[in-house]
Amino acid sequence: MKFDLTFDQIDIPSVINDVVPQSQRKAVAAVLTSDSFTEADVDAAGMRLLGDMPSASFILPTGAPLGPGLKKGNLFAHLKAEAYDLFCTNSDVYASERKDGTQTVKNLITILATAAGGTYSVSAAVFTGAATLVVMLVLKMGLNAYCKAHAPE
Amino acid sequence: MLQQLISSYAAGTVILVKLEEATRTFHPIGSAFVCHGKGYLLTAAHIVKLDMKLGIIVQQVTTDFQPFTIPEAQVFSVSIAGFDAANDVALLKIEEPMTVGVPDGMFGNDAETALGELCGYVGFPFADRGLHVRHVASANLSAKVISASGARQYQLDSMIHEGCSGGPLVNIRTGRIIGVMAGRYAPSGASPSVFIGGRPVGTDSAISYATCIEYGLALMMEAGLEV
Numbered sequence: 001m002k003f004d005l006t007f008d009q010i011d012i013p014s015v016i017n018d019v020v021p022q023s024q025r026k027a028v029a030a031v032l033t034s035d036s037f038t039e040a041d042v043d044a045a046g047m048r049l050l051g052d053m054p055s056a057s058f059i060l061p062t063g064a065p066l067g068p069g070l071k072k073g074n075l076f077a078h079l080k081a082e083a084y085d086l087f088c089t090n091s092d093v094y095a096s097e098r099k100d101g102t103q104t105v106k107n108l109i110t111i112l113a114t115a116a117g118g119t120y121s122v123s124a125a126v127f128t129g130a131a132t133l134v135v136m137l138v139l140k141m142g143l144n145a146y147c148k149a150h151a152p153e
Numbered sequence: 154m155l156q157q158l159i160s161s162y163a164a165g166t167v168i169l170v171k172l173e174e175a176t177r178t179f180h181p182i183g184s185a186f187v188c189h190g191k192g193y194l195l196t197a198a199h200i201v202k203l204d205m206k207l208g209i210i211v212q213q214v215t216t217d218f219q220p221f222t223i224p225e226a227q228v229f230s231v232s233i234a235g236f237d238a239a240n241d242v243a244l245l246k247i248e249e250p251m252t253v254g255v256p257d258g259m260f261g262n263d264a265e266t267a268l269g270e271l272c273g274y275v276g277f278p279f280a281d282r283g284l285h286v287r288h289v290a291s292a293n294l295s296a297k298v299i300s301a302s303g304a305r306q307y308q309l310d311s312m313i314h315e316g317c318s319g320g321p322l323v324n325i326r327t328g329r330i331i332g333v334m335a336g337r338y339a340p341s342g343a344s345p346s347v348f349i350g351g352r353p354v355g356t357d358s359a360i361s362y363a364t365c366i367e368y369g370l371a372l373m374m375e376a377g378l379e380v
Contacts, residue, residue: 022371023240024237026239048239050236050238051203054238058342059338060336060337060339062183062314062317063183063197063199064181064183064281075203121232126234
C-alpha cells in the first residue's frame with residue numbers, strides 16, 4: 001500500500017474539513033493539529049468519538065441498563081485492526097484497494113470508515129473521524145513502524 | 154397544559170430496543186422520537202453502542218386505560234445514521250422505507266427559551282422492567298449549563314427516570330422541541346458502586362438534564378436532511 005503524500009506534506013486542516021463530519025471535527029483537530037500527538041492521544045480521542053469512553057461527570061445517564069449478553073467491545077480497537085489488515089497484510093478483504101496502487105489520504109480514510117460502517121451496519125460517516133485519526137497515526141509513525149508495532153503476538 | 158405536547162409528540166416518541174437476533178428477543182434501552190418525515194429519529198448517544206442491532210416499538214396513544222406491560226409488539230429495525238458521543242445525541246433511520254407525519258416547525262432553540270420556562274418531556278421509564286407505558290412529565294427550566302464534555306444542556310427541576318433518555322424536551326409556550334433528555338444529577342457520581350435491588354444508591358435527585366436540540370439538528374444536516 002502506498003500513500004500519495006508523507007505526513008509532513010499533508011494539510012491536516014484541509015483533510016479534516018473535507019472528510020470529517022462537522023460534529024467530529026473539533027475532537028479530531030484537537031489531536032491532529034498538536035505538534036506532538038501520540039498513539040495514546042489518538043486512542044483516547046478515537047474511543048471517545050465511538051462512545052467507547054464516556055466522559056466522567058456527575059450526570060447519571062438515564063438509558064435503561066443494557067441487559068443481558070452485552071459485550072463491552074472496543075470499537076476503536078476494531079478500527080485499528082482493520083487498518084492493520086489494510087496497510088500491513090495481503091488479505092483478500094482489501095485486495096482491490098492494494099491493486100489500485102497509490103491511494104490518496106482521503107481515499108484511505110473513506111475505505112477504512114466504509115469497512116467499519118459495513119461491519120456494524122452503521123453509516124460510514126459515524127466512523128470517519130476515528131478513521132482519520134488512525135490513518136494519520138499510520139502516516140506519522142510510518143507504515144513499517146506501525147505494522148511492526150501492531151503485529152499480532 | 155401538556156395536552157398540546159401529547160397531541161404533537163406523544164405518538165412520535167417510541168421505545169428504543171436492543172435486538173437479540175440469536176433468541177429473536179428485544180430489550181428496551183431507552184426512548185427516541187421521530188424528527189423527520191423520511192423515517193429518522195433522534196435519541197441520546199449514551200443509550201446505544203455502535204455494534205448493537207436496534208429497533209423501535211411504536212406505542213399507540215390512547216385515552217383508554219391500558220395494561221402496564223404489552224404482551225407482544227411489532228418491532229421496526231433501525232440503523233445508526235449519525236453519532237455524536239461528545240454531545241450525547243444520535244440519529245437513527247428506520248430501515249424499512251417509510252414516510253411518517255411530523256408537526257411543522259417542530260424544532261425550537263435555546264435563544265427563544267428563557268430560564269423559568271415550563272417544559273414537558275416524553276419517554277418510557279422502566280420499559281426494561283415491564284412498564285411499557287408512555288410517561289409525560291413537566292419541568293421548569295432552571296438553568297442552562299455546559300457539560301463536562303462541553304455540550305450545552307438545560308437543567309430541569311424534575312427527576313428523569315431510567316429509560317427516559319432520548320425522549321424529546323418541549324418548550325410548552327412555543328410547542329417546539331428544544332432538547333433530548335439525557336440524565337439526572339447523581340450526588341454520589343455517575344458510576345455508582347452500591348446497588349440495592351439492582352438499583353444504584355446515591356444517584357437520585359430532582360435535577361435532570363437535556364441536551365440542546367441544536368446538536369441533533371447538526372446530525373440531521375450532516376445526513377442531508379432539511380431542518
